[in-house]
Amino acid sequence: MSRPLGLYQPGNSPLHRAPAGGKLLGLLVFATVVMLFDEPVPLAVAAGAVLAGFVTARIRPDRVLRMTGTLLVVLGAIFALQSWLLDPKSAAVVCLRLLTAISAANLFTLTTRIDDLVSAVERGLAPARRLGLRPETFGLLVGLTVQAVGVLATIAAQTREAQRARDASRSVSAFAVPFLIRTLRHADELGEALAARGVGDAREERSESPRN
Amino acid sequence: MIEFDGVGHSYGEHTVLDRIDLRLEEKRVAFVGANGSGKSTLARTINGLVRPARGRVLVDGLDAVRDGRRVRSRVGFVFTNPDSQIVMPTAGEDVAFSLRGKGLSKQERQRLAEAALAEHGLQGYAQHPAQQLSGGQKQLLALCAMLVLEPDVLVCDEPTTLLDLRNKRLFVERLQRLEQQVVLVTHDLELLENFDRVVVLDQGRVVADDEPHAALRHYRELVT
Numbered sequence: 001m002s003r004p005l006g007l008y009q010p011g012n013s014p015l016h017r018a019p020a021g022g023k024l025l026g027l028l029v030f031a032t033v034v035m036l037f038d039e040p041v042p043l044a045v046a047a048g049a050v051l052a053g054f055v056t057a058r059i060r061p062d063r064v065l066r067m068t069g070t071l072l073v074v075l076g077a078i079f080a081l082q083s084w085l086l087d088p089k090s091a092a093v094v095c096l097r098l099l100t101a102i103s104a105a106n107l108f109t110l111t112t113r114i115d116d117l118v119s120a121v122e123r124g125l126a127p128a129r130r131l132g133l134r135p136e137t138f139g140l141l142v143g144l145t146v147q148a149v150g151v152l153a154t155i156a157a158q159t160r161e162a163q164r165a166r167d168a169s170r171s172v173s174a175f176a177v178p179f180l181i182r183t184l185r186h187a188d189e190l191g192e193a194l195a196a197r198g199v200g201d202a203r204e205e206r207s208e209s210p211r212n
Numbered sequence: 213m214i215e216f217d218g219v220g221h222s223y224g225e226h227t228v229l230d231r232i233d234l235r236l237e238e239k240r241v242a243f244v245g246a247n248g249s250g251k252s253t254l255a256r257t258i259n260g261l262v263r264p265a266r267g268r269v270l271v272d273g274l275d276a277v278r279d280g281r282r283v284r285s286r287v288g289f290v291f292t293n294p295d296s297q298i299v300m301p302t303a304g305e306d307v308a309f310s311l312r313g314k315g316l317s318k319q320e321r322q323r324l325a326e327a328a329l330a331e332h333g334l335q336g337y338a339q340h341p342a343q344q345l346s347g348g349q350k351q352l353l354a355l356c357a358m359l360v361l362e363p364d365v366l367v368c369d370e371p372t373t374l375l376d377l378r379n380k381r382l383f384v385e386r387l388q389r390l391e392q393q394v395v396l397v398t399h400d401l402e403l404l405e406n407f408d409r410v411v412v413l414d415q416g417r418v419v420a421d422d423e424p425h426a427a428l429r430h431y432r433e434l435v436t
Contacts (some may be wrong), residue, residue, distance in 0.1 A: 102393065
């Protein structure tokens with residue numbers, strides 16, 4: 001099984017066409033507002049607004065379900081725990097906050113090209129150049145961080161497949177050890193690929209690992 | 213021209229390169245050797261990805277370590293696994309990413325990226341999720357992302373290892389059409405038919421350095 005590395009889904013909806021900087025700012029404001037709500041009703045309205053965003057962006061329902069499947073399981077566990085520790089209303093608030101904010105972030109990555117996001121961050125941080133900071137580095141950092149979500153999901157899915165193939169589905173170490181090793185190897189290879197493209201040439205020091 | 217001047221390198225106690233002296237002027241040069249022979253490490257010294265512990269590597273007179281930035285702008289590198297070279301989610305974005313440091317506008321980067329994709333048989337794939345391309349197309353994308361920088365030298369480290377026969381042919385066809393000097397690290401001896409020079413490595417040393425037929429005869433004797 002192989003899943004796409006990035007989360008972006010090409011399209012021509014109004015959300016796809018909206019400027020990346022505006023969308024990023026909107027997402028930050030939206031997430032902040034969602035965290036301030038402490039009643040289930042306004043949170044449910046906010047969640048409905050995100051759902052409307054998915055419809056507007058013409059994201060296929062099966063893709064939304066695939067993305068939120070694991071999240072819903074985790075939220076179910078959080079709801080059960082919070083209900084037991086606090087009360088069902090507080091549990092619903094916590095879960096709705098998480099669901100709304102994470103889904104909004106997913107909608108953002110589904111409708112925003114990483115290249116546009118990197119450019120928006122670079123533009124937004126351009127004044128920081130006067131303080132000696134390099135906006136390009138921050139832009140690249142943000143872009144690679146978003147990309148890493150897809151990469152880690154792919155590595156995790158492949159590791160789970162290998163785990164099942166060896167009939168070791170219940171073994172934590174059969175998942176954790178190869179996942180960690182593959183993640184570190186990917187980081188090493190990505191570093192080399194970036195260096196080969198001249199990224200980070202200002203920093204000459206880098207580690208090495210044995211090769212053939 | 214690439215010059216290796218007394219190049220040596222070790223990983224801990226293990227010596228992987230032992231006093232390599234070479235001058236590579238030919239258009240098509242290959243490094244062959246068994247696993248652990250040092251060929252990938254030697255290739256990585258060309259653009260400073262590996263800093264040799266001893267000796268130096270020069271590319272057109274520039275030291276690959278001291279002038280690393282300038283050397284990397286002249287030397288493109290294609291790795292074995294295309295998945296780890298693809299940085300951006302779509303093919304167009306990935307090629308455009310290579311051009312970020314060139315001070316070009318976004319539109320210009322996109323235009324050049326699309327032109328590069330078209331030139332290498334990936335026309336119409338600019339918006340395509342890069343990880344949904346076939347193995348051969350991914351490797352072509354990796355090649356594209358390097359060639360868009362117009363390097364003088366292209367180093368390819370076993371670029372066909374993960375490809376099936378059809379994709380391997382597709383990739384090699386593109387490689388053969390390039391104007392650049394190509395240094396190919398490979399196990400795949402049939403790729404070397406049209407090469408000018410083959411360097412055979414064994415335990416970090418050059419054991420044969422000749423035209424393909426003679427060098428490969430030596431290599432076959434070595435491994436049998």
